[in-house]
Amino acid sequence: MEKEQVLIVDDDQGLLKLLTMRLSAMGFAVTACPDANSALEEARLRRFDLVITDLRLAEGDGLAVMEEVRALHPGLPVLILTAHGSIPSAVEAMRKGAVGYLTKPFEDQDLAVWIEKALAQPRMSREIQRLKQLVSELYGLDHVAARSPVMQSLLQQVARVADTDATICLTGETGTGKEVIARIIHCNSQRAQGPFVPVNCGAIPESLFESELFGHLKGAFTGAVSSHRGLFQSADGGTLFLDEIGEMPPAVQVKILRALQTREVLEVGATRPVKVDVRIVTATNKDLAQAVKAGTFREDLFYRIQVIPLTVPPLRARREDIPLLAQLFLRQSIERAGKIVRGFTPDALQKLMTYHWPGNVRELEHAVEKAVILSPRDMITADLLPGGSGATDGAIKPLTEAREEFERKYLKELLELSGGNISRASLMAGRYRADFYKLLRKHGLHPSEGKARPAAPAAGAALQQPVADEGMKSA
């Protein structure tokens, strides 16, 4: 940490030297001035964390020094040194904003105590500032990879509703970033200083739900040896994030509904409800409307939480974000793994762009991390990443790519079946010879590719499927 800067003003050269030594020993960076003018000169040039000034200076006046430095740096704490007998002026200084005064001669210990007192408040403010910065770096809109139009539009919606107290329901497939969005909402609301309490509704056993969410009093049930604050109350003044709300058992749903309606919770074992001030954000990867129809999710709760529904799109619907996210995760993984990896080869990037990412952003994050760990070179190559060139990897590819792949495989098979006989192969495919040649050229195939295997005309019929034809015609 940087040293705190202290400006000392005193016309007593001996005391000035002594104070400089003492404060330096206490770990401060000290600037010592013998008069008001030089002190103000310093204050105009630099920021200080504390000013200690003698009240009566041979040249100038301590009170004026205080007022002028505070005009330059509002809120800067000033400690006054007074000679014995000038207490009334010291009191006057306090009235004008000094944090305290020390009567000369003073003990080192008193000096230390007053300095600590004077610096406590600014230190606290700086700490809060630092934490806020940290949070906004982690969850501020700037630090989320979301370049695609769909994400930009989602973030615009988020910006519009974050500052209201409206209940928000986030829907999206697993790993799309619902919790990230929930935190962004919290950090951009007036509750940002309050707590953000995530609750995974799918992870709490039904029997514990009520006491976990609403708390319980000592002796409320067997085993309740002490009282326990519920998550609702822990989120007081902040945001309660009910994740996987679709997993909430029906018996609990009705209690949550009541809490949401009344903004009160009844602790288990209590007779009177307690007011809570929480903003609710929920998330689910289930189709809640469907769950309502199926009777597993209460309709009234559904409407209560759906005040503002927001959808976080799957990664395959925003491929523009993939390079950005991949770079972000690459930087993070490099740091964790302590390895030097410069980036992705073009093939690798291409693979990232075309894979269908069923696990969405989380899967991408893990894939990059794994590739960094496994990579023997300083570039990540395609073979280290999920997805593949074969049609059997289960990945959904963009239509053009899938069609091309199918076409090539189909042509190769035809050549093999026809033993490289173009007349027969084109007949099987229902194409003119010239067209067929063109297709082979497009895929860099040669009729001789089929010569390795003997012709099997009997199987030809099986290949003349309408699906294949459709693919060929629209290509």
Ligand SMILES: Nc1ncnc2c1ncn2[C@@H]1O[C@H](COP(=O)(O)OP(=O)(O)OP(=O)(O)O)[C@@H](O)[C@H]1O
């Ligand atoms: N836009 C983004 N920018 C940077 N990181 C992201 C982004 N979206 C998601 N992530 C990261 O991806 C991972 C999954 O995100 P998150 O936990 O928010 O998803 P989720 O939708 O809540 O998943 P689940 O449905 O499994 O609970 C987290 O590590 C998160 O930091």
Ligand SMILES: [Mg+2]
């Ligand atoms: Mg989640």
